[in-house]
Amino acid sequence: METSDIIIGGDTAGIEWRVPVYRFKGSDKAAPSVYIQAALHANELPGTALLHFLLERLRKADAEGAIRGDITVIPQANPVGLAQFHFGEMEGRFDLGSRTNFNRDYPLIALAERETLLENFSHRSAADRLKRTLLHLALGHDLMLDLHCDDESLQYAYIDDAFWPEAADLAAALDMQAVFLSDGESTAFEEAVGHAFKHQGGDKLKSVPGRLSVTVELRGRRDVYPDMAKRDADGLWAFLAGRGVVTDPAHAAKAYTGSAIPLDNIEMVRAPEPGTVLFHRDIGESVKAGDLLATLITTPGAPNGAISVTAAHDGLIATRASARYARRGDDLMKIACHEATRKDRKPGTLED
Structure with missing residues (x-):
């Protein structure tokens, strides 16, 4: 495992934001690569807890030579929102400086235009630099999972039609009770990644086999418990095993039995x-x-x-x-x- 920090300079003197990044090098270049992040809305923490336990398992797998595809994990993707406390309450959904949602206003580009995300970088706000850095990193992978949660909620996901029903394996692995089939028409992180996957340099693709961009809603904001997080980590591990990102001889695929519902x-x-x-x-x-x-x-x-x-x-x-x-x-x-x-x-x- 390699550990590094994304460093984002603040918009005022003396401020600097650091985002820890964990990377695992796969042994098989043909295996899918995966990018997983959590807490883009900084006050949504079930995904952070999940990734804490998943990283334990990935470190063990790395030592055993069981990592086949490259894996990048960011357990806490938004230090800007994490520091925003207003009258004692964390405001992790919206940037207090620009009043925009941390999960909106991502550039919609073709995959071939990935490097344009870093153009004029130093002239952009800290929040915009963070967004572009995360998006640039995610577009270097085949599979992208953005871990969020709702308020009080079932386990569900937003998945673009272009990735369905191939993505039913993720829904099954995480015991989702519903999938919301999105239209890919917003500037949210997951849809910006999906837009790039569907626009790889030519005409828009109706389906993108072997690719995935998904927002996973890990129940509600208060559902941060050790047993729950470990169970979800096991589910995500099962998804990675099923896709061939990691090796697990004991893996047995499950069928998804929930609903897939258009928005x-x-x-x-x-x-x-x-x-x-x-x-x-x-x-x-x-x-x-x-x-x-x-x-x-x-x-x-x-x-x-x-x-x-x-x-x-x-x-x-x-x-x-x-x-x-x-x-x-x-x-x-x-x-x-x-x-x-x-x-x-x-x-x-x-x-x-």
Whole structure:
């Protein structure tokens, strides 16, 4: 194993950011190479815990000569967000300097244009240099896994149609309960990598065998426990073994039994009014159209001071907000439905 640091100079004097990078050299040039990062949203830590335990296993495998493909691992990809505490709470999703999401505004380039990411590098902001450095590193590999989490959530992933159903092996290895089939039309990290894989220098490819770019949602932000992280690390190891990145004679492939759902089928349940949230249903539950999902106490103590929020479609509750007060329009739930929930959804991500 080789260890190094990505060093990003700050935008003010005396500031410097360091990102530890772990690399394993594979023994077989024909084996797939893989890039794995976690905590791009710095306050999403299940992936950091997972990679802590996966690295233990990879070091052992390296000593035993069981690493076939090159592996690059970054357990904590965003030191800028990690240092952003506002009134005692970490603000790891948005850059306080630019007010942009750390997982947005990645350049959409063809794979052949990879080196252009580093042009005019010193003139860019620290956050932009971090983004471009990570993207440049990821595009040097065949497989890219970006480990995130949701608020309160099932285990699921965003996977571009171009990588499905080949990527069902990852969904099975990590015991995902759902896969959201994305359209590849945003500037998120995973979709920027996917864009490059699909635009390798010529026309857009509809499928890219042997390549993968995926956002893995490792349940909710509070789901950071040793047994859970070790189990997820075992699942990721099984994926690597199945793809031939590592050697494991005991590996046995599993079939994916969950759903693969287009983003057009995701019902975003939002608060119609501000108020205190009383949830009646939990993640993992199946609901029918008309079922009561939550009560919003809009005017505490007043007659008729509460309103009901109901499901518009049949489906599976995939995520739920952890906050118990909602502003008007705040997301309360994502429901994975059996049919399209709206026909006017714009391409791109479900949330900012």
